[in-house]
Amino acid sequence: DAKTTQPPSMDCAEGRAANLPCNHSTISGNEYVYWYRQIHSQGPQYIIHGLKNNETNEMASLIITEDRKSSTLILPHATLRDTAVYYCIVRVGNFGNEKLTFGTGTRLTIIP
């Protein structure tokens, strides 16, 4: 299973773009990169995922390097509600068995 490395914590000013890095240097060619976040006392919330192309949705953008060994989650205009722990995960398992292994994540704090 490919492992991920994230900084334990980050701060970002409200209204600015929050850029969260993740290293996954042992990722395999068919493994996806997923991002989730968890706000205190709630379940993890799916944000975005990608294989090798950059992805964007209504919540965030995902930039994956060409060698796929690292990625960056971008929250374009951070708000106080974006304060949470953010998990970068590489998918493991076979078709029909979406087992995700969570690490310790990055605690993002949005500063007013």
Next chain:
Amino acid sequence: ETGVTQTPRHLVMGMTNKKSLKCEQHLGHNAMYWYKQSAKKPLELMFVYSLEERVENNSVPSRFSPECPNSSHLFLHLHTLQPEDSALYLCASSQGQGGSPLHFGNGTRLTVT
């Protein structure tokens, strides 16, 4: 609203009690999961069901017993738990196809006294 509903949200039980956690998903998914989240530790996968059949059991003690009667419902039956079993228990579901993400409920906060 995540589409995955867990009840109860909070549960306090003694070590000799028997209780059950319930999970229901309204997303039409065909795979369901139980995860455990203890304080200051990463999420731990406990059980995986795909098309109502258990496909993964990560060496969970027998005092935890899952049940998946259909693709929309998942239960976790608890008996003779230990205080160290106190944690947030999370249910999730997915489409079960390659690349599809998991959708989580808000969990049951369990305290064993």
